[in-house]
Amino acid sequence: MPAGVDPATDAEDARRFVARSEASSWSVVLEIPRDLYRAPQVNAAIALVIAILGATLAGVLGGLLASRRLGRAVAALAITPCPVTRMPDITEIAAVRQLLEENVARREAAEAARRESEQRFRATFEQAAVGIALVAPDGHWLRMNRKLCDIVGYTPDELLTKTFRDITHPDDLESDLRSMQQTLAGEIDAYSMEKRYIRKDGRLVWINLTVALVWRPDRRPDYFIAVIEDIQRRKETEAALRASEATLKEAQRRAGIGNWRWDLRTGDHVWSDEIYRIYRRDPDLPPAVYPEVQTYFAPDSWARLAAAVEGCVASGEPYECDAEVVRADGTHRWIVARGEATRDAKGAVVELHGTVQDITERKQAADALRELNASLEQRVELRTAELTAANKDLDSFAYSVSHDLRAPLRAMSGFSQALLEDYRDKLGDEAKVYLDQIGIASRKMGELIEGILALSRVTRGELQRETIDLSALADRILADLRRAEPDRAIRVDIEPGMSVFGDARMIEAVMLNLLDNAWKYTARTPAPVIRVRAGDVAGRRGICVSDNGAGFDMAHADKLFQPFRRLHRQDEFPGIGIGLTTVQRIIRRHGGEIHAQAAPGQGATFCFTLASESEAG
Known part of the structure; x- marks a missing residue:
């Protein structure tokens, strides 16, 4: 800036200066270019920046060298140094490093414990x-x-x-x-x-x-x-146990059985509900102790029961004793008391347990049965006497039928035959027919009398049972029928080896009636067949006689075994209607049954059973 120029008063702006002359009125204006005007300031700023950068670079380089040394020391604190590594000779760093090593060890131990605990928890949780x-x-x-x-x-x-x-x-x-x-x-x-x-x-x-x-x-x-x-299985077990206990209680109630226990060491008694009911004791009360129980029994019964209980305590032998209970209301009941002993490890009796069963109804039934047996004996004797009298009356009737009825029949038959023989030439044809009808009626009446006598015989007398070869019996009866009618061609099928147990005379009458009927009702059959075989009759072993003859309608089967009732006309198949009635009565006397099955024109089958030897015995 020119000498003598005051920038505050002489400079018009930042880069123009005005100089006035004292000798004249002229003024000189000087304008400095911007670059020249600011150059000193820029140079000073650059120098300052360079100085700062130099100082900073020197600080950075020094700090870098120091930090590298410190970093190596600190890094050494975080790792386990090799034995040959020389540790920095800095006491503070060594102390810090020791602390860090201890913290790392504790952290690693804690981490291992945490992992182990987590694994243990996971295993426990999942398994x-x-x-x-x-x-x-x-x-x-x-x-x-x-x-x-x-x-x-x-x-x-x-x-x-x-x-x-x-x-x-x-x-x-x-x-x-x-x-x-x-x-x-x-x-x-x-x-x-x-x-x-x-x-x-x-x-x-x-x-x-x-x-x-x-x-x-x-x-x-x-x-x-x-x-x-x-706990499903436990619940099911508990439910089953409750059901079992309920069933047991119900069974005890129905059977009148109560159970009890007596601990000889403590004197404690335990009763089931049924014992309270038998003795009519208030359920809110505890079980009666041994001496008090005496009040529930009649004196003689208590004497027997007490002796049985004391014997069980002394010897351990079980007991069973009937006793009469006398309730507080005066009613009497009968019980059977049973008891057994429990021994400890030394063999001493320490507990008794058992049952009390109400047998009043059984006692009453037994008493009633004894009375009934006594009365039955009297009634049997009376009935036997009546039956003996009836048999005598029947014998008298049979005698009357045999003698008093047969004599007039023989007279009628004889006189009609004499008329035909002596006066045949003098009698007209109609008179001869009448005399023939008288003879036929007389013979039929005789057959009826024989049938009645036979029927009466099968209901009397004692059975003489023995084993009977039924196959041989049937074969013999059919052989007799063949001899009586040699012209009949009939096929017979008899199962071999059949036997029954019964009265031989009566069984022969049964087979004779059945086979005679089969023979008679196949008379008009083109190819008649008679079979005798063993068969199943209502689940029991039986004998069946069948044929392929006339048969009958099962709608009328209820008439089969009624005396003198027939399902066929006399002119078709003659008979008196007494044979099947006789058969049924004989079989029933032998403890058996007879059944028939038939159809018109398709034959009939009669099956019967007899009591076996063991049943008859």
Whole structure:
């Protein structure tokens, strides 16, 4: 700037200066270019920057060298140095390094313990014998182990979409929710309950649930820990036990049996409900002790029972004793008391146990039976006398039939035959027919008399039972029928080896009537067949006689065994209608039954049974 120029007054702006002359009125204006005007300032700034950069670079280089040394020392604190590594000779660094090494060791030990604990928890959680689950406060499943999935039948992914409410039986849900709310409210720490889950397949499963709540540090509920034990089998066992106990009580009630136990060491007595009922003792009272029981018995009965009980205590031998009970209301009952002893390891009797059974009805029935037997003996004697008298009357009737009726019949038959012989030439044809009818009627009457006598004989007399060769008997009877009618061509089929046990005379009458009927009713059959075979009759072994003859309508089968009732006309098949009645009575006397099966024109089959030798004995 020119000398003598004041920038404050002489400079018009930052780069123009005005100089006035004192000798004249001229003024000189000097304008400095911008670059020249600012050059000193720029140079000074550049120098300052260079100085700062130099100082900074020197500081950085020095700091870098120092930091590298310090970094190597600090880095050495974080690693385990090799034995040959020379540690820095800095006491503070060495102390820090020692502290860091101890912290690392503790951290590694803690980490290992944490991993071991986590593995142990995971193994315990997954392999537990009970179900374990973590449940959110809103009831959603958060985590569950394999056992819980097995219990409810759902997979873990399926359970994660549900809440515990979804699988809890409706009847058990209210109690579970109430306990859950009490836990969330801090009223209780945990709760346990038995409830039912609904499995995926729809079946119910009983479980025992134990629940505890985990809290966050800020005392907000975090999650529930639930332990679920499958108790379905136990519940089923308990139900079966209750049913068994109920059945036992009902059986004891129906049978009038009560059980008791007496501990000789403590004097304690235990009675079942039925004993209270038998003695009519108030169920609210304890069981009566041994001396007090005496008040429930008649004196003579108590003497016998007390002796039996004391003998069991002394020797350990069981006892059984009938006794008369006298209740407080004066009613009398009869019981049978049974007892056995229990010994300890040393062989001493320490307990008695047994039963008391009400046998009043049995006693009454036995007394009634004795009275009935006594009266029956009298009635049997009376009946025997009446039967003897009836048999005598029947014998008298048979004698009358045999003599008093046969004599007039013989006279009628004889005189009609004499008329035909002596006056045949003088009698007209009509008179001869009348005399023939008289002879026929007389013979029929004789047959009826024989039938009545035969029927009366089968109901009297003692049976003389023996083993009878029925095959041989049938063969002999059919051979006799063939000899009587040699012109008949009939096929006979008799099963060999058949035998029965009975009265030979009567069984022969049975087979004679049945085979004679088969022979008679196949007379008009083109190819007649008679069969005698063993067969099953209402589940019992029997004998069947069948033919392919005329047969009959089963609608009239009820008339078969009625005396003098016939299913065919006399002109078709003659007979008096007494044979099957005789057969039925003989078979019934032998403890058997006879049945018939037939159809018109298709033959008939008669099957009968007889009591076996063991049954007859």
